[in-house]
Amino acid sequence: MKTIGVVTTGGDAPGMNAAIRAVTRIAHARGLEVVGFERGWEGLVTNTYQKLTPRSVGGIVQLGGTILRTVRCPEFKKEENLQKAAQTLVKNKIDGLVVIGGDGSFRGALDLSRKSKTQMVGIPASIDNDVNGTDETIGFDTAVNTAVNIIDKIRDTAISHERIFIVEVMGKERGFLALNVGITVGAEVILIPEQQCTLGQIVETLKENARKGKKTGIIVAAEGVGDNAKLAQELQEHTNSEVRLSIVGYAQRGGSPTARSRLLAGMFAEKAVEVLCEEKGNFLVGLQNNSVAAMELEKAVARKKQVDLHLLELANMLAT
Amino acid sequence: MKTIGVVTTGGDAPGMNAAIRAVTRIAHARGLEVVGFERGWEGLVTNTYQKLTPRSVGGIVQLGGTILRTVRCPEFKKEENLQKAAQTLVKNKIDGLVVIGGDGSFRGALDLSRKSKTQMVGIPASIDNDVNGTDETIGFDTAVNTAVNIIDKIRDTAISHERIFIVEVMGKERGFLALNVGITVGAEVILIPEQQCTLGQIVETLKENARKGKKTGIIVAAEGVGDNAKLAQELQEHTNSEVRLSIVGYAQRGGSPTARSRLLAGMFAEKAVEVLCEEKGNFLVGLQNNSVAAMELEKAVARKKQVDLHLLELANMLAT
Amino acid sequence: MKTIGVVTTGGDAPGMNAAIRAVTRIAHARGLEVVGFERGWEGLVTNTYQKLTPRSVGGIVQLGGTILRTVRCPEFKKEENLQKAAQTLVKNKIDGLVVIGGDGSFRGALDLSRKSKTQMVGIPASIDNDVNGTDETIGFDTAVNTAVNIIDKIRDTAISHERIFIVEVMGKERGFLALNVGITVGAEVILIPEQQCTLGQIVETLKENARKGKKTGIIVAAEGVGDNAKLAQELQEHTNSEVRLSIVGYAQRGGSPTARSRLLAGMFAEKAVEVLCEEKGNFLVGLQNNSVAAMELEKAVARKKQVDLHLLELANMLAT
């Protein structure tokens, strides 16, 4: 292992910069050279990169986004693009590639590894937390706190006006974000794709709350559960309350990473460089039972991570 | 002047609690009793109130929302409701009424004053800043900063993905919020109801920016300018960029008030109590040329406050 | 188990209110009555309490501090006071007592348990994270982020003025806070009580950094490492840099809890009520390998939790 590449792909997540910095400095401390490919897989296909040094990654640990940029690149899977990327790795003598991203990024890395001898290691960074093989992804804690801070503000106006709010957070297919946000803001109802909830059930909960004297309420909904604007209308018709929808949106993707997102970045980077130096194959690093560990990349990608539905029960109990 | 009432009406704004606290304590220091009517005009119609004392308003200066609650109450204008409210004022011997709210609230106060001898004084509190007779309303500075903080996060992901973002802020009829937010986040384009801007002009600006190497951009749009989702689609079609919409939403109404919103609350409250004690008629207090002043309520309400279009020119120059 | 008491003792930590709320609601859902003793052990000695209901603990999940108040009460250990507290438990038929606090609080609980049949369960809440038997305490994540946010601001002025800053964070005896803060702000040097570091070593690191072009630096120091004002002076004398000291101080104890501190509060409370209902003795609940677990209180208190010194090595590597 002499030279490693770093790439951030897929949706960005706060802490990606901290991970780029950590990989660069740790690799450098072990005598490795580091290059950063730009704009996700596109940089590999087009051979666009910058050299990364301990100094060039200074002052970025606290910045949201990714200095390497990222692009969603579904056409990367095409034979032709994978070939070009493999050539880029050969051309630049890249012995190991650190892929910072989510589930789709790691599937891309495996596709590429079938064309290339370069060893791949994945660092999970995603606001969605939906990466199998790690308890938590870089950026998840930040996205949760961003949504919580925004909902804490919404609660103020919900109480003043005695309104019900549906607050939509990110999560097209998975409810990790909605679940963690919902339980920590004290949401009256949490809607996630993994657990069906009928209009009737929601109405019943809100009416029961009204009987108990709770005139306002926060419903945290993952974007993937359906048409939340329609739900707001229906709830308004079925209850005596004013119901409003607020969408947290893209702010969840940015902002300065929390301490925890930065810490994971440092710990994952250390393991990633270690795994590369051992030259044993493709791995995903992650947090398992509160320890940093590595798992075969193929195995990690083969399964879907499950939300802890017990948290939903707990949330419901806490919202009584 | 022996007893005064306080009421918060219309949309809530951060700093309303600071104003309730300030009115109560200043009035008390001048030997007055204070009662707080609940749920806006509804509390006057139904004679629902709580006694306010220096101790009962302790610990609220930093809280968003309003402890007195507020309701939008368009039917207050009805003869019957105004009569009931006037009776409530007589019944509780309310000599002066402090109305904390926006334009509509003050029109309501004038309607009520036609049925009642109670003297009215308005304290402008609105996230929209659209109250004639004051340079700034309580809550405006907070709402601007909330939106700015959210957009600072969105900018991170805009840059990572080299996308254009339309960020919609509140303002159905007026562009104060969008203008202040837009200029302070360094928006490439600001869209406000007061100044038409064609699709062609926006596209031209974005293309010109792309030529200069600016691949990302923030467009801050007041909700009142039209269908921003449609605009996002159209811009995507007419430029080579990915365009996304993010709506800041109700968080702008809540949250802990900024220092400035709290300071205005204190200064306006002092003037409001002073004006009531002078017993000279109905007034609006406000900031005029950086000094606290009072204006006849009728005159204040008669005109619409204008946005400073020069700021838009400045914003455009700053975004080059 | 019919009635349980809740008490917060020792130094306060963000998330204590979330824990009070969670214990109350979960206990209530299991048919238990809940009383909250006020002002820490003092409330047990003087029999001062309030009844806690699902409604009375509404709206506090996001608030710093503790609605039950807390007092450091070293004289609680006196025979006479323990007797009075035990009588209070009998008088109010308290079958189980939830003690929310740190190491000292749990030692107090064990002292009390020697005089009383009431079952004790500890919920670890402390900004210092120094409770054996749990990977993390409620409030630690919040305190870390508060310090990180403040240091991110200090870094701005450090860079502008090309100065070295020593930033002192809490931690009289333990370095958990300093270590986590230091690694996540990218501190050039981290000083903790557990690992000696000579003036010469620090000077050497700073000089080495200067040679590499790093003219500014952040030194994060636990308050327990010694006289940081003196250190600032000495460093200024031994380097060519201006060195300043900034003390984060009591803000670390307050503020709205982060999502993580709130989540731990909910999970710990659930386990605490479960453990009480099993009536098997005195326990501490906590996070062990990312799962909520219970440990005999006596055993937990018998040992000191150790900081992970490997994190310090990692931090040093990241700061190159």
Added chain:
Amino acid sequence: MKTIGVVTTGGDAPGMNAAIRAVTRIAHARGLEVVGFERGWEGLVTNTYQKLTPRSVGGIVQLGGTILRTVRCPEFKKEENLQKAAQTLVKNKIDGLVVIGGDGSFRGALDLSRKSKTQMVGIPASIDNDVNGTDETIGFDTAVNTAVNIIDKIRDTAISHERIFIVEVMGKERGFLALNVGITVGAEVILIPEQQCTLGQIVETLKENARKGKKTGIIVAAEGVGDNAKLAQELQEHTNSEVRLSIVGYAQRGGSPTARSRLLAGMFAEKAVEVLCEEKGNFLVGLQNNSVAAMELEKAVARKKQVDLHLLELANMLAT
């Protein structure tokens, strides 16, 4: 006017970068070239600068600190240094110099103007707000809010522990910051250099509060009022309360500027470039009665700005 210089001198303030960006872009829009001198006056003495272009100042509006760096440079006044600086201005054909800083910076500019034909214009940027000729300086609003946010956290623990806190904010000679912070956090006592307050008076206020049931209290003190650590001890001896000191410190100098600090930066920059283009002499731009205006620099520097002591009376009334 063909080429202008920009320099930031003295203590840094949030919004200086926004001002650098605004000056550069506005000047460029008027056809001027812009160079930025580095490290305050030192850059003029040593002829160290960078060319500033609309692109090179992109992405900095939201950053604390100053990309041009700044150094306190008391020896700038020496004949020899002023001569060198004047030569630098000649050498680079600098027709106008924008000096972004505080009172001392503008005195330096006047000293330099005696050796140079280059026209000087001052833009007031200082967290202390102590610049005569402007109602408000860039950075003041940010520093106030930083302190307020920190004190809002301290209040949580003050209430939990029923303690009195002295919170020291910046302000060696002037009380602008302490006064604005104190009134907006609802401080029980505000100590500023401009108004003596005896130990006896403070003790009396705290005792009176205790009688009214206020067991906690916040005392906001400017650093210039004396030894606040000693005051904490004395207050503890004279009251029955625990008294703690917390020093907000250097965080007040950094952080992302508030909307208001950024807005002032834009408005002041516009006026500064306009004034330079009129070529009528040395001026200070500022906010006067809520309008941007220019004042002769000599006149501005000749007087000291006074705090509004009426605000202190208001603060005391609000704290009852």
